[in-house]
Amino acid sequence: KQEVTQIPAALSVPEGENLVLNCSFTDSAIYNLQWFRQDPGKGLTSLLLIQSSQREQTSGRLNASLDKSSGRSTLYIAASQPGDSATYLCAVRTGNMLTFGGGTRLMVKP
Amino acid sequence: GAGVSQSPSNKVTEKGKDVELRCDPISGHTALYWYRQSLGQGLEFLIYFQGNSAPDKSGLPSDRFSAERTGGSVSTLTIQRTQQEDSAVYLCASSLWGRAAGNTIYFGEGSWLTVV
Numbered sequence: 001k002q003e004v005t006q007i008p009a010a011l012s013v014p015e016g017e018n019l020v021l022n023c024s025f026t027d028s029a030i031y032n033l034q035w036f037r038q039d040p041g042k043g044l045t046s047l048l049l050i051q052s053s054q055r056e057q058t059s060g061r062l063n064a065s066l067d068k069s070s071g072r073s074t075l076y077i078a079a080s081q082p083g084d085s086a087t088y089l090c091a092v093r094t095g096n097m098l099t100f101g102g103g104t105r106l107m108v109k110p
Numbered sequence: 111g112a113g114v115s116q117s118p119s120n121k122v123t124e125k126g127k128d129v130e131l132r133c134d135p136i137s138g139h140t141a142l143y144w145y146r147q148s149l150g151q152g153l154e155f156l157i158y159f160q161g162n163s164a165p166d167k168s169g170l171p172s173d174r175f176s177a178e179r180t181g182g183s184v185s186t187l188t189i190q191r192t193q194q195e196d197s198a199v200y201l202c203a204s205s206l207w208g209r210a211a212g213n214t215i216y217f218g219e220g221s222w223l224t225v226v
Contacts, residue, residue, distance in 0.1 A: 034215060043201060044217040096166060098143065098215060100153040
């Protein structure tokens with residue numbers, strides 16, 4: 001059974017810092033890995049999708065990497081802003097199942 | 111439509127009543143997923159549909175939960191004889207099928223259910 005873990009569970013940083021969120025998974029036989037953002041009281045917004053054959057994806061200030069063999073992904077956020085405050089979730093797709101980590105709750109202080 | 115649409119957005123119901131939650135996926139998306147997120151918890155997989163069929167019902171927490179999808183589009187999740195522990199946000203997602211490796215999954219805003 002696939003298990004996904006995200007560390008840290010919560011993170012508070014001052015505005016402008018670069019930061020890294022970590023995601024690990026137990027079964028490396030994945031199709032893809034997706035990073036989501038969830039704001040309080042809202043649904044999930046897709047940020048980046050990395051296919052199993054890829055090593056990284058970039059979108060603006062966000063960069064996600066994937067090391068499938070070691071079961072790890074990182075989400076790098078450059079020059080963080082208060083508007084980045086949210087919960088960040090990673091999810092891995094194995095077959096027809098999308099398994100989520102518990103999320104990292106990020107607070108960026110002005 | 112432009113995105114995954116869910117209704118109602120909020121529902122307060124009395125314990126023991128039945129509720130129906132609706133999901134309208136993105137047009138053309140043949141895969142549809144239901145997840146549940148309890149307060150402060152992670153996402154719990156409930157069920158997924160490929161077209162109108164549900165090959166995987168393993169996540170439904172009890173026989174009070176059922177789901178159907180008609181016409182390969184709209185899906186309803188039904189909870190019978192609701193209990194307080196059913197209180198959660200129910201999230202629906204959809205994606206294209208086929209080349210699974212490249213298919214982004216898109217979520218709706220969720221249906222927030224409170225059982226009192």
